[in-house]
Amino acid sequence: xxxxxxxxxxxxxxxxxxxxxxxxxxxxxxxxxxxxxxxxxxxxxxxxxxxxxxxxxxxxxxxxxxxxxxxxxxxxxxxxxxxxxxxxxxxxxxxxxxxxxxxxxxxxxxxxxxxxxxxxxxxxxxxxxxxxxxxxxxxxxxxxxxxxxxxxxxxxxxxxxxxxxxxxxxxxxxxxxxxxxxxxxxxxxxxxxxxxxxxxxxxxxxxxxxxxxxxxxxxxxxxxxxxxxxxxxxxxxxxxxxxxxxxxxxxxxxxxxxxxxxxxxxxxxxxxxxxxxxxxxxxxxxxxxxxxxxxxxxxxxxxxxxxxxxx
Amino acid sequence: xxxxxxxxxxxxxxxxxxxxxxxxxxxxxxxxxxxxxxxxxxxxxxxxxxxxxxxxxxxxxxxxxxxxxxxxxxxxxxxxxxxxxxxxxxxxxxxxxxxxxxxxxxxxxxxxxxxxxxxxxxxxxxxxxxxxxxxxxxxxxxxxxxxxxxxxxxxxxxxxxxxxxxxxxxxxxxxxxxxxxxxxxxxxxxxxxxxxxxxxxxxxxxxxxxxxxxxxxxxxxxxxxxxxxxxxxxxxxxxxxxxxxxxxxxxxxxxxxxxxxxxxxxxxxxxxxxxxxxxxxxxxxxxxxxxxxxxxxxxxxxxxxxxxxxxxxxxxxxxxxxxxxxxxxxxxxxxxxxxxxxxxxxxxxxxxxxxxxxxxxxxxxxxxxxxx
Numbered sequence: 001x002x003x004x005x006x007x008x009x010x011x012x013x014x015x016x017x018x019x020x021x022x023x024x025x026x027x028x029x030x031x032x033x034x035x036x037x038x039x040x041x042x043x044x045x046x047x048x049x050x051x052x053x054x055x056x057x058x059x060x061x062x063x064x065x066x067x068x069x070x071x072x073x074x075x076x077x078x079x080x081x082x083x084x085x086x087x088x089x090x091x092x093x094x095x096x097x098x099x100x101x102x103x104x105x106x107x108x109x110x111x112x113x114x115x116x117x118x119x120x121x122x123x124x125x126x127x128x129x130x131x132x133x134x135x136x137x138x139x140x141x142x143x144x145x146x147x148x149x150x151x152x153x154x155x156x157x158x159x160x161x162x163x164x165x166x167x168x169x170x171x172x173x174x175x176x177x178x179x180x181x182x183x184x185x186x187x188x189x190x191x192x193x194x195x196x197x198x199x200x201x202x203x204x205x206x207x208x209x210x211x212x213x214x215x216x217x218x219x220x221x222x223x224x225x226x227x228x229x230x231x232x233x234x235x236x237x238x239x240x241x242x243x244x245x246x247x248x249x250x251x252x253x254x255x256x257x258x259x260x261x262x263x264x265x266x267x268x269x270x271x272x273x274x275x276x277x278x279x280x281x282x283x284x285x286x287x288x289x290x291x292x293x294x295x296x297x298x299x300x301x302x303x304x305x306x307x308x309x310x311x
Numbered sequence: 312x313x314x315x316x317x318x319x320x321x322x323x324x325x326x327x328x329x330x331x332x333x334x335x336x337x338x339x340x341x342x343x344x345x346x347x348x349x350x351x352x353x354x355x356x357x358x359x360x361x362x363x364x365x366x367x368x369x370x371x372x373x374x375x376x377x378x379x380x381x382x383x384x385x386x387x388x389x390x391x392x393x394x395x396x397x398x399x400x401x402x403x404x405x406x407x408x409x410x411x412x413x414x415x416x417x418x419x420x421x422x423x424x425x426x427x428x429x430x431x432x433x434x435x436x437x438x439x440x441x442x443x444x445x446x447x448x449x450x451x452x453x454x455x456x457x458x459x460x461x462x463x464x465x466x467x468x469x470x471x472x473x474x475x476x477x478x479x480x481x482x483x484x485x486x487x488x489x490x491x492x493x494x495x496x497x498x499x500x501x502x503x504x505x506x507x508x509x510x511x512x513x514x515x516x517x518x519x520x521x522x523x524x525x526x527x528x529x530x531x532x533x534x535x536x537x538x539x540x541x542x543x544x545x546x547x548x549x550x551x552x553x554x555x556x557x558x559x560x561x562x563x564x565x566x567x568x569x570x571x572x573x574x575x576x577x578x579x580x581x582x583x584x585x586x587x588x589x590x591x592x593x594x595x596x597x598x599x600x601x602x603x604x605x606x607x608x609x610x611x612x613x614x615x616x617x618x619x620x621x622x623x624x625x626x627x628x629x630x631x632x633x634x635x636x637x638x639x640x641x642x643x644x645x646x647x648x649x650x651x652x653x654x655x656x657x658x659x660x661x662x663x664x665x666x667x668x669x670x671x672x673x674x675x676x677x678x679x680x681x682x683x
Contacts, residue, residue, distance in 0.1 A: 210405070211409035213396040214403045215426060215474065216423050216427060217426045218395075232413075
């Protein structure tokens with residue numbers, strides 16, 4: 001059964017007004033994602049140079065068609081070959097994917113617990129609890145990560161607390177380890193996991209849990225066979241909102257992590273600012289975008305399939 | 312099917328479900344108030360009452376979603392107060408149906424069976440059996456949001472029957488259906504209950520529904536049962552003004568018992584009119600005469616002199632309902648009575664028009680005398 005959507009007339013044609021409305025998000029994407037991405041893509045095909053800007057070729061419109069031909073002839077995939085052939089980049093990518101996967105897994109566990117607790121709290125308390133989750137955003141992200149340096153350093157709050165509790169007599173090394181990076185990432189991204197999950201849990205019809213219990217399903221089991229499957233949209237959204245930016249994360253690993261294995265965001269930063277190699281930095285960024293498109297495409301596919309199944 | 316089921320006439324029958332002085336309070340307000348009730352095996356039992364009377368709470372106490380603050384609930388002689396919902400051999404059909412949106416029709420029906428660790432082949436066979444029972448063969452792989460309201464209702468019914476519960480609880484099961492479908496479903500439910508030989512407890516605010524499907528009805532008001540009896544008893548022998556008014560249409564005439572004797576009482580109302588009613592009542596008692604509209608006869612000419620309870624009045628309003636017409640007749644002293652007349656013949660028009668002078672009468676055994 002074909003349903004007409006908003007803005008369609010009797011013949012199913014889309015009205016100009018509806019067209020304009022649909023165009024807005026596309027124009028937005030064109031202006032703020034596609035155009036910058038194309039610029040980055042173009043730089044990634046260039047060659048580094050001591051010049052202003054620090055790469056060649058530069059499109060010279062004054063030279064007319066000849067200039068365009070020169071420009072196109074100057075482009076090459078050399079930077080991508082460099083990236084593919086150098087362990088540093090491959091390890092950086094793998095490290096980033098690993099850190100993002102582990103962090104997202106920890107975030108899922110913490111986020112599900114926290115969001116579920118908020119959704120089960122008395123209705124009147126819920127806005128306050130959600131507010132508390134969002135409250136850290138009122139302070140600068142950078143300052144909050146610096147605060148973690150204070151907590152995690154050798155004579156920091158964490159070690160003091162551990163010694164005071166008698167759990168250890170020697171201060172442990174936290175700062176400049178992967179553990180510190182995970183702590184920082186989980187702390188920073190928790191709201192992005194909690195909010196979509198809370199929205200999913202909060203919508204859950206209490207009578208479904210009663211129906212499960214009535215049919216012989218204990219409460220704890222109903223969480224896994226009813227609550228979680230019904231919150232899959234929130235789980236997917238939360239996981240994407242955390243996984244994608246964590247892969248490219250720079251601040252947290254740079255401030256809290258060690259210097260041994262850099263994440264791809266740090267490698268990119270080094271190429272761009274330290275080595276002044278814009279073309280390689282751009283190539284790194286382009287590969288990253290391509291890598292991250294995969295999980296988003298999978299999520300989109302699942303969502304589309306579900307919507308189609310409903311019709 | 313037979314409607315002759317009468318558990319109360321069998322004095323040796325053990326109740327399957329027994330509420331013993333059960334109370335459940337929400338913030339100081341008693342939703343169920345020291346309520347006692349017996350429900351027998353194979354009975355189709357209805358809890359009838361206005362919203363907020365505690366009928367749903369009673370059902371939820373039986374399902375285990377609420378714990379009684381006082382009293383005992385037994386099922387087959389065993390106290391079930393401490394048994395959590397998932398261990399009780401009762402299943403509930405929810406008013407909202409509460410179908411799992413992420414599962415197919417078959418998945419929903421199989422849900423309860425899966426919890427018991429039954430073999431897959433057995434579950435599949437039972438699911439097919441249930442689908443056939445509710446006439447939804449071929450819908451096994453649909454999801455709830457691909458079904459109509461009536462189909463969803465059937466899935467909910469099949470799901471709650473799949474485990475063959477000792478007691479099936481139905482919480483306003485037909486509230487979301489349109490009238491035609493509701494009537495059809497009522498008869499199907501009765502048929503199902505008789506065929507499966509299960510005990511059904513239905514909660515409803517619709518007296519027609521309760522009268523149609525149930526062997527016995529408990530009429531509830533403010534957390535208590537005001538009368539539990541067969542539909543006919545509830546209608547013809549209401550025990551209080553409240554029951555008489557809640558179930559069906561009724562004329563209530565206030566009066567005082569003037570004389571008694573030979574199974575008949577003479578009751579005088581405020582306007583000085585005297586009524587003869589077949590009832591035992593104490594002389595001097597303040598009573599109400601409950602008189603169903605269809606039991607009043609309406610005449611165009613004065614009733615014979617010896618006709619009991621004859622009164623003159625004027626038609627002031629007519630409600631044409633198709634099958635019957637309701638005449639509101641204002642008596643000389645301003646009291647208005649409702650009389651129902653079946654429209655037996657077609658095209659005969661209304662027998663009486665508004666402002667017509669008419670005479671009403673009713674036999675002494677047509678009315679019930681109520682003291683409460």
